[in-house]
Amino acid sequence: MALPVGCPDGLLIETESRDFIVYEERLAPVHQRQVFYHEVGHILCDHPSHKVMDASVSASLLPSLDSAMVQRVLGRDHSCTDIEREAEYVGSIIGRQIGTWTEHRVRAVPPEARELVSRLSALEYLPPARKQ
Template identity: 40%
Template sequence: MSGRLAEIVALLDVPDPFSVEELVRRIAATRQRPIVLRAAAMPPEGPSGLWIATGTTDHIWYAAGTSPMHQEHIVLHELGHLLCDHETPQPDPDLALRLLLPSLDPAMVRSVLGRTAYSAPEERQAEMFAMLMLERAGKLPSRVRPLSPELCALLDRVEAALAPGLRS
């Protein structure tokens, strides 16, 4: 699974400096299909993001009430579903109605929409895509660099001075 994801990420035209909005624009241009990003008030018990593909457009909703970094991660996760060719699930009817048709009575159309979700492997794949994209964009904290021998020796001396009985 990660090999395919790495290929997908490697083939993307990732903007530098990174911008999720610019990445979405570039993916939409390549696919020749619009992708619309929408902030929405997501219920605490529900998903923090949602991707719905219509006949002509991909719509990605993300939680409005969270940090910009989390919003970016949510959008990348939903892009992962899109780029990995996952089936667009039917969302929870109440959530879909509130997002798509805010003026309609949910009771009137609730029975039309089914309750299905992505499989666990698809969720893991979308999450891995988001993490690979953040890594490629340089947005993840850098890995710890090895310490120089001098710094290691200094830290050993400080540790020995502060906690002499802990070292063997």
């Protein structure tokens, strides 16, 4: 969804019955995936949120939303903390393992390009040059 200016690029919204990950729709697809994996990192690491307002304030300001859910979303620290770095690291690992970032991609090669691809692929496995 389109998130307000100044809002984080993604949010983890935890409710009693299910969790929702919301991310900015205007981000590049690769950035959207990283935001998604980052929020999954929060779930996997069981990161806590912090209470930012009591239920009565939440209910009066945002009456159509569940106050516990509002506290959970707004309570997460969006700064450069160890928790955020950990979620980013876990998200990067997930993206590398299941996303399009994997190193072992297999792509169809048209017959006319096979020789060139073979020569270029061989360059990936050359040992590093020794310093003299």
